[in-house]
Amino acid sequence: MFRSYLTVALRNLVKHKLYSAINIIGLAVGLAACILILLFVRHELTYDRFFSKADRIAQVTIYATLPGRSTDHASAAMLPFAAAFKQDHPEVEAAARLVRQRSIVQQGDVQFFEDMLLADTDFLRIFDFPFVAGTRETALDDPSGVVLTETLARKYFQSTDVLGRTLSVDNNKSVHVTGVMKDLPGNTQFKIDILLPVNSVSGRNLQAQEQNWGAICCWTYVQLKPGTDLAALNAGLDAWMKKTAPTFNSPTGPIVLGDIFRPELRPLTSVHTQPLLSDMRPGTSLAEIYTFSAVALLVLAIASINFMNLATARATQRAREVSVRKVVGASRGQIVMQFIGESVLLTLVGLVLALALVELVLPGYAAFLGKPLTFDYSDPSLLGLLLALAVLVGVAGGAYPAFFLSGFNPARVLKGASSGVGGGSGRLRTALVVVQFAISIGLMVATAVVHGQLLFAQTKDLGYDRENLLVLDGIGRREIRDRQGAFLDALRADPHVAAAAETDLVPGDGNENNTNVRLPGGDPSQMIILRNDSVGFDYVRTMGLRLVAGRDFDRNRGGDRMVTPDWLRNGEQRPAGSDRVTLTGAALLNVAGVQRLGFATAEAAIGQVFEAGGGDGTSLRLTIVGVVDDFHYRSIHEEIAPSYFFVSDAPSDSAVVRIKAGQVREALADIDRLWREMYPDMPIQRQFLDERLQDLYAREQKTSQMFAAFSGLAIIIACLGLFGLASFTAARRTKEIGLRKVLGAGVPDIVRLLVWQFSKPVLLANLIAWPLAWWGLEHWLRSFAYRIDLDPVLFVGAGAAALGIAWLTVGLHAARVAQARPVTALRYE
Amino acid sequence: MLKLVNLVKAYRTEEVETTALNGVNIHVQTGEFVAVMGPSGCGKSSLLNIVGMLDTPTSGEYWFNGEEVSRYGERKLADIRKKNIGFIFQSFNLIDELTVFENVELALLYHDIPARERKARVKEALEKVKISHREGHLPQQLSGGQQQRVAIARAVVARPRMLLADEPTGNLDSANGDEVMHMLTGLNAEGTTIVMVTHSMPHAQYARRIINLFDGQVVAENLRAA
Structure with a gap:
């Protein structure tokens, strides 16, 4: 029986090339987009989980509310925080700080500016970075020691076997290599090239700041005892801060630091997904991750809708097969399984093609995102996930057509006419097209607004002239x-x-x-x-x-x-x-x-x-x-x-x-x-200011470009579906079109007829997309202190663009059908 | 074999109710060959659909093999149909994507029959309708008469006890039509009950009994001398 299903499925694929191509290409592109986003999301969610104690390390963050200003939330703390906090909280096993220092590093004739980090000795005991030379736990114990990454070791010594070699740091103070750590993986918040002990002979003099509770200037991490309740610990932090942070008696009056600063510990594993001011590397917020996941699902939904629509549109052509199968004894369940099976098969073909697409695009995509994304074929969980995804899409896309087709009344179908097919599915098809275009229009508007806000940020009158302004550091x-x-x-x-x-x-x-x-x-x-x-x-x-x-x-x-x-x-x-x-x-x-x-x-x-x-x-x-x-x-x-x-x-x-x-x-x-x-x-050290400002919006820029790319894909897939649907509709209405022509309709009349039929759902889609997009984007724009207003022109423009694309898609096809000689059409039945 | 008692079938569209069958009483014995005749719209097809369990009556009784089936659900009807009834249509209704062999085999796929036996039975059926030499062809490559022979093979391959034929010769020229009728007669002689709807008086003459329908009612039953 299975073989018969497969035979029919495969022969159908080959026979209806347009239909198959639209479905497979649509599904492949949709799945490829989904896989690309999935790889990104998976990568974003793995940050810093490779540390063995990741689940009990937290970072100290500070909410700073200066009187008369809104609250800033920064991922940095004051220098005295770590020691005082550890002393007062028995659940803290270790605490370590990192302070950035920009220095000139020299080895022989080679001399570079480097961003170094001064670290407390416990830093390398809390974080088990893999080492290729030296002992991690004690590498920071020697005030004249330095820890390099492999890349930095090669940069200065052309080798990683460099324990004991010396480097000169600022003013010819020399330090020797006590450890070489592996280059950091892509999924870590840390950006480390060189580590020096906090009491390094060539470190900044931090003495003056060691008791300064007013300067937020270092990253602080704490390692908690297993089973520590972070929420409970956080609950007591406000009171502890008020008690511990001194009131600073400035010549102009007291500054109550405990009122200004409110500390909060956040789990190490959520640092990346909760971007704050002064993060070492830009994070990706959960909102962004959710947004992109949603975009992936939407693109896939559009592809699935294509499948559903084309399958039901083609129902007439399969009606006889279904009826015959029923007459010779197939139960409805068997027919349903057959069509769902076909749909899953089609999706699997699409998946194979999608993987090829991913292979093709991934290097460029990874480079664009600046993330080391790879597709690991040996990862069973990833493959399992994709297989599950394909089956899910197949079942979701195939279920409706399956139930629709299996519900045919064989008596009427087999009487010779196609009258067994109800007209109800036409309305559902239209509804699905509306959904597709609503998604596409929504994504288009979002792309335009995100891009517009970015452009606004980059070209806004900042109050000074950013052109030709060079910064010397x-x-x-x-x-x-x-x-x-x-x-x-x-x-x-x-x-x-x-x-x-x-x-x-x-x-x-x-x-x-x-x-x-x-x-x-x-x-x-x-x-x-x-x-x-x-x-x-x-x-x-x-x-x-x-x-x-x-x-x-x-x-x-x-x-x-x-x-x-x-x-x-x-x-x-x-x-x-x-x-x-x-x-x-x-x-x-x-x-x-x-x-x-x-x-x-x-x-x-x-x-x-x-x-x-x-x-x-x-x-x-x-x-x-x-x-x-x-x-x-x-x-x-x-x-x-x-x-x-x-x-x-x-x-x-x-x-x-x-x-x-x-x-x-x-x-x-x-x-x-x-x-x-x-x-x-x-x-x-020189750089143009506008280049530096670009970095401020790097994240938004990527978001905007990704949005543009994926909404473009969504529109292409939706149009693909529309094209398929138009061609089937044209075929179904061949006789009607022939009759109209016999009665005197010209080509433009026919084209108008078909184009109008497909314009209605697109117009309707606007009504759904606009309010939803308005709501979502208004929400997003609120995160900017200075922002563009939502411009109705963007909404109308996106709607018009969608309509234009739909017209183009349907119109070409309609023109071809309309030009056919009416006699061909009338002979059809 | 089957007994229809006071059978009524009404179709309802928005405001108009059409009565296709209005109190039909028919009794068909096992092994009979019955032809149903009547003008267009007299209810022939409705009758055949109900007898073939593709549709259910609005009221009345339908006894099949001693079972009252008129209120059975689709699943149960499908099961009885699968085991007992074969269909032949005016428009052949072969599946374009399947070869002759595969089209006939289709009728066995839903019967849990092992592949080897299936193959043997398909060959036998094809031989019976003299179309074995074309078993690898697709339906479009055959003439109308050949297609109908394939459809007959498909109808009989599962060895149904009853064959329902809806104007089986309607789309055929007279030579091919006669050949199809000979085949049906042969099948009936082997014990298969046949109910056939037809417009053609000459072909109705092959049956042993002719039932005339008019406006949804049986107006005459003529038993032909054997």
Whole structure:
């Protein structure tokens, strides 16, 4: 019996080539899309699960709510947190911190800037990274030790057998290799090239920060005892923080850190799927994972609907077979099984083709996502999953046609007419086409909106001119900073450079400095926290900020520049016994800062003086000389914080350089040459600001492109189905079309007839897709502090595009049918 | 073999109710050859569908082999049908995708018969209708008469006790029609009960009894002298 089914199924496949091709190609493309998304989702859900203690490691995250600002949630903590937390919580077995440090690493003539991580010794006891040389557990015990990844070992030594070899780090301090770890797999949140012990001879001096509960500057991980209830532990953290974090008495009033910061532990395995500020690598939110899974299912649904529609549309042609089978004794169940079997067979053929497609596309797809995605044929769980998926699709797609076809009344069918086929299925087919196009239109709108928001983010007036703006990093290093001023003066004199200015913070970086400020007579218990940035005189001009009131900083006014004591300028601690100093200077506020300080207008702020807490017990008295318009220094997901800017004689960490339009090549050549002349032993760190800003939206960009690709596929598959359906409808209505032509209808009339028949479901689909898409996208856009509005034009446009594509698909076919001689059509029956 | 008592079949479409069979009483003995005649729309096909258990009556009784089957569900009817009844149609109703051999074999596939026996029985049936030489051909490659012979082979291969033929010669020329009638007579002589609906008086003459239907009622029954 099975053989008879298979025979009929295969001969049907071959006989109805168009039908088979539409179904198999549609299913193959749908399944391939589904597999690609599945591989991505699976990969995203495996992050950091390879650590043997993954289930009892947690990361410390901090919710920071600065007064007057919305809450930030960051995956970093304060330096003293780890030790204090461990001491007070017996369920913590170990805690370890990671601090980033950018250093120049040298070996012989080879010299590079590297992002290194300073790690507590327990870090490698908590995380069992595989080592190829050295002993993991003790690799960080030696303050002059360093742990490299294989790639870094090869980069500097052309070998991984390098235990004991030495590297020089910043200022010729030398460290020796105590361990070489395997390169990190793709599915980890960690980005590690070089690990140094936290007390390394060439590490940053963290001493000054070790008791600073106000600076969020390190990643912190804790290893909990087995069976620890994370939720219960988290429940007590708020109270513990309030008790433990000190109140910081700034010169301008107390800062109650326990009120600002709220810690929360999150399981290591959910770090990747819960992206936060200051993550080591960009994560993928569960919402994104769910969205893509949904897209995969939708694409597959469209392909399955094709199958259902074409199968029922073709029912007339199979009606006789079904009836004969029934007459000779087949039960309804047997007929149902036959058709479901056929559908599963078709899906399996589609699956094979889909795997070929996946093979073809996977390398490019993996590269695009920047993830090491592979299809492992030896993985039984993956193969099982796919097989189950194919069977599921086959059964889902085949069930309705099977029940529909098996329900034929053989008496009427076999009487010779096709009248045994009810018209009810036509309505269901239409409904299914509506669903397909609703999905397609929804995806199209989503693609357009996601893309539009991204474009908005990338081209929005950020409040400054992002073109031709070069950022120089690392100029606050000891080796450079003494001649920083001279170097920048030389830059300013360059004919290709329009302006240049020092700054401690660069737009797009996650860092910010915040301090408590107070107006004369203000209530000291009321915290007014402003973001602040120490900049150069030409900052406003270099950045292209808009001055809305007052004046810019002025080199020629002695009082504008804050003069700092030597120890502060050198980044040292205040000498014991010396007096608390008050420093004076000028400040520019941004508009948000004007509002936060309670001035009615920008003009009202001019000439006012405020006090701010400086580092290490200094206090600043700043006179507001001007107000600049708000500008975005972070991603536009974030609101613009109230801020002030001041000029100080202390060297800055970075500089921004405005290059004259059209002279980029010449300017870069000059800048590199100047740098080499001044700092022959130092590599230059420079990057255009707009490149850096791209990274802020990298995730959204990928999302947008993936959306575009998969919604394109969805539309193609839906149109494929529509084409098939149109061709069957045309065949079914051949006689009618012939008659119409005999009665005088022209080709355009016939084309209009068929095209209109297929336009209705597409138009109806809009009514379903629009509100759903509107709801979903409005929700998504709310995650941006600054966003586009949903434009009805996008919705209408997507609907029109779908209609246009449908017309094209059906119209070509209709024209061909309409041109046939009517006599052929009439002879048909 | 079968007995119809006061059989009524009404079709209902939205507002109109059509009575196809209106109190039909027919008794067919085992081994009989009965022809049903009457003008178009007299209820011949409705009658055949109910007798063949492809449809159920609106009211009345249908006794088949001593069993009242008129209220049986589809599954049970399918089972009785499978074991007892073979069908021959005016339009042959062969499956285009299957060869002659496979079309005939189809009737055995739902009977749990081992492949070897199936093959033997299909060959035997094909020989009986003299079409063995074309067993590998597809239906479109055959003439109408040949196709109907295949359909007869398919109808008899499962050795049904009763054969229902719905205008079996309607689509055939007279030579082919006569040949089909000879075959049916032969089958009847071997003991198969046959109920045949036909428009053709000459072909109805092959039957031993002719039932005339008019407007859903039996108007005459003529027993032909053997």
